[in-house]
Amino acid sequence: MNSAQTNPSSAKTADTQALDALTGGVFSAATSGDRAARVREWLATDPSPERMAEVFKELSHRDKGAAKPLREKLEELRRAKAQETMAVEWAEKANTLLALPRLNMADALAWQRDAAKAGAPLSREPLAGLKQALAERVKAIEDLQHRVQVEREAAVLLAQRIEVLSTKSWRDAQGAAEVLGADVTNWQGQASSLSADAHWSSMDPKFSPMIDSARQQLTLVWEAFQAALAQAVVASTDAQAPLPAVPVWADELRTARGEAAPEARTAAAPVENAAAQARRTEAAEAVGAALKVLVKELAEGHGKATPKAAADVRAALKQHGRHIGAELEGQVHAALTQAGELEGWQRWRADQLREELLAKAEALTAAPEGQRLGGRKMQETLRQLREQWKATDQGGVPNHGLWKKFDEACTRAHKLVEAWLDKVREQAEQHKAQRLALLDEVRAWTDAHAESSDWKKQIRELHQLAERWREAGHLSEKQFAELQPQWKDAMHLAHARLEAAQAESLARRRAMIEEAAALGAAPSLRIDAVKALQQRWQAEAQAVPLDRKQEQKLWEAFRQPIDEAFNRKGADREKAAQAVSEHDRRVLEAAKAVDAANQSGDAQQIRAAVAALEAALRGQAQAVQAAAPAAASADVPASTAVDSGVSAAAEGDAPAEAAADAQDESAEAPTPAPAPVAPPKKIVAVRGDDRPGMKKAEPAGNDRGRPGDRDRKPGGRDGGRPGGDRGPRGDNRGEGRGDFRMGERPMREDRGPRLGDAAFRAQREALERADMALRKLAAQAHGEVLSRVMTAWEKRDAEALPSVQELGGRVAAPVRGAWVQALQAGNGQSDQAATALLRLEIAADVPTPAEQLSARRMYQLQLLTKRNEAAPTQTWGQDAAQVLASGFDATAARRLQNALKALLKKA
Structure with missing residues (x-):
């Protein structure tokens, strides 16, 4: 055994050291921030996924925060790898579809839908190019199918033209045969080119038989027309040749040979002419009526009724075509041609509308989760889409392929609607249970408050219960119709005692209203009885509350007779006060004179008017009468009067002081006549005014002279204080205190007779306005x-x-x-x-x-x-x-x- 097997810890340490050297010191970093920084630096060198996985495995056990960039990088590589694998898988499927000789459009559309659901990167190559290739091939197949439908309609129109020629003269048909033959040959070439298209095998199976049947039908009609025309040409030169099978042409050739018609040979000529005229008239009426309907539908653009009207015209033309004139026949041919074009356009437009509806149905589920329509909105949208599809089918030939895709898309969207319906049902059950619990709570509340008399609390709690019922959630109409009567019965029982108490309170209040009416109608108003009645009303209103509007109406009815009684009493008092005394009249006139002087802007006139008003206040009627002419005759300019009283008015001096200042003015100004003034008011006490903007006291050092003078006695070298000439301190000890001895009360000022309320207010306001005017001037x-x-x-x-x-x-x-x-x-x-x-x-x-x-x-x-x-x-x-x-x-x-x-x- 080697050392690594005998000592796993040492091997692990060696691996950690190697990884630390590889990553630039990630494992040896002192802090988590340093480790995270070194991890990011190492990731910038683009290491291999294997090395990153190894380092992440070792580092995640030590520091998850520092290992987070490694985890994110590995997850990104894993997602990229999964995306590449998925892209290869779906690219193979797309290539397989493109290699098929017969492509099913449903499979091509399903490839894109399934790839998007699986999370394949459709916006990157190669899937983006494959997606575009499949879309182009599907579009080519749809275009080919549309061309098949157009060529089929063109074949029908050619057959109609041939059919119309069979109702005309054979010579007209012979003249149009060349052009018609060229059109038939051109159509056959276009039909053959459709069959040679590379996407022919990928079309819907219903389109191939469609063009084949149109080719066979047109070929048969054209060959029959050519044979009949050739036989008519031979019969026109050879009287023994057989007549063509076309009735109109045969009759024309018989007429040319001088032969009679088979059915009319036995009848007389006049009878034959009358019958022929009747048939022509009947044919013209029948074809004209059908043509009129068709022209009207074409003019209004109705898509649903146009095919039927065209079919009626064709039927009338087949039946009466040989008996109508050339002009009417041309109109019929033009209308049928226009109807055929309109029918072809309607089919093409119907397919366009179906494709739009299909796209809308698929978009319902293709949108992201947060951008999808709500359940109810999606249900309404699906209903509207299906109704629009039905309306489109009524106006044209149904398209079963598009219908299948549309139905599948609607089915997928309806699954979301079903989930929403399940959720709605669940919520409805919860709301029903909540409302049932609320019903039980109301019944329990009724039992609990059977003896309570706190009506305000009961009204508040019942209102809260009603609000909870209104906010209890949505119910179906059936469930709401089942629970609402129960709720009304429960709330009626809960309100029973309250309504009874309110009815009793209403009766008591009406009785108090009658008492108030009786008190108001009494000759003398009893204030104590009114106060007691009002207190009873307030106690009743606080005890039993009523509806706000009803309570306001009752209160107004209760207050009206008392207010009327007080108004009568006030009116009587005003009548008694209207007899103004002579003294009040003089004061009012003086106050008006002061207001007039204020308007003039002349300070001298204002002071004279104020002096007159003060004299009138003291009952000096003669002084008022003497002062009025003097004030009226004063001719001092306003600017001079204002300037003379600058200091006095600015500081609010008395009119007497202002008049004294005016006498000291220079002799250049005219001196007005002296106005009678009131005696100066004795000063009882003076206090300093420390309000903002008021006159400040003189600086302490300014009037006292030098600091050394504070120690000097009064009456020194300067004969008094340096700061002024006030004399010894004892000389002015009584100034400003009134002329009375200790213990005596000061003499009250003679204020004159007592004033009425109106006169008192008028003189006070006039004086205030005069003072403001003087200060302003x-x-x-x-x-x-x-x-x-x-x-x-x-x-x-x-x-x-x-x-x-x-x-x-x-x-x-x-x-x-x-x-x-x-x-x-x-x-x-x-x-x-x-x-x-x-x-x-x-x-x-x-x-x-x-x-x-x-x-x-x-x-x-x-x-x-x-x-x-x-x-x-x-x-x-x-x-x-x-x-x-x-x-x-x-x-x-x-x-x-x-x-x-x-x-x-x-x-």
């Missing part, structure tokens, strides 16, 4: 003033600078004069202007651009070291003058505008 004027200041700076035009009146109370005349001088001089330095901008932003407490934040912090530190220098809030007018004296810059203008916007608004 002040904001507009403020924005226009700032824009004019920037324009004056940009153009260095002192005349364009707004006046003191327009700038508002925060800008005194000296400050504006300094601005005018700065604009005229225009010699400011940029560094001083930059410092002045920082001081303005500090005074206005507005943000500084990001690039100037360091400079602002530095300057604020410098302010802390300067003891006696005025704060920015005190020198902002001079700082603005320094900025205006410098050169115009868009960025500086934007910063100056933001600072002045805040400074000019401050009180």
